[in-house]
Amino acid sequence: MxxxxxxxxxxxxxxxxxxxxxxxxxxxxxxxxxxxxxxxxxxxxxxxxxxxxxxxxxxxxxxxxxxxxxEPKPVHAQANTDVQMDIGETVHVAQWNADATANVKYRGSQWSVVLADNDGTPEPGLFKVRELHGNRLVVAKL
Incomplete structure (x- = not known):
């Protein structure tokens, strides 16, 4: 051969x-x-x-x-818009709890919301969903 x-x-x-x-x-x-x-x-x-x-x-x-x-490193799944359809959506927080969490009605059910790190003090208003941690929405001020 x-x-x-x-x-x-x-x-x-x-x-x-x-x-x-x-x-x-x-x-x-x-x-x-x-x-x-x-x-x-x-x-x-x-x-x-x-x-x-x-x-x-x-x-x-x-x-x-x-x-x-x-090449840029891929975004982890909790913050990837290709994996999570909620990333980038807007939620309205009417009132924050003392532990910096809140409950909002989103997509027809109650969700627990937590403020993204280093995003100021929690105040009521409109927030943008940055990522999901389990059943919690991590949000940032618009």
Missing amino acids: AESTIWWLLAGGAVALELATGTFYLLMLAVGLVAAAIAAHLGLDLTGQMLVAAVVGGGAVVLWHWKRSK
């Missing part, structure tokens, strides 16, 4: 494993294996093929990791 065929089979195996696990890093390593197969087609010796696979695959992994580190 030709060396290039082995590289192609390894690349196909890496892609199949990536599809089973869902990690993009295996796809980057598969790119390195494809580069090694092309190097084998061009007549490079086995050491050169391995070097090409390591440099291209490893470089692709490093570049992908660097790119991902530059």
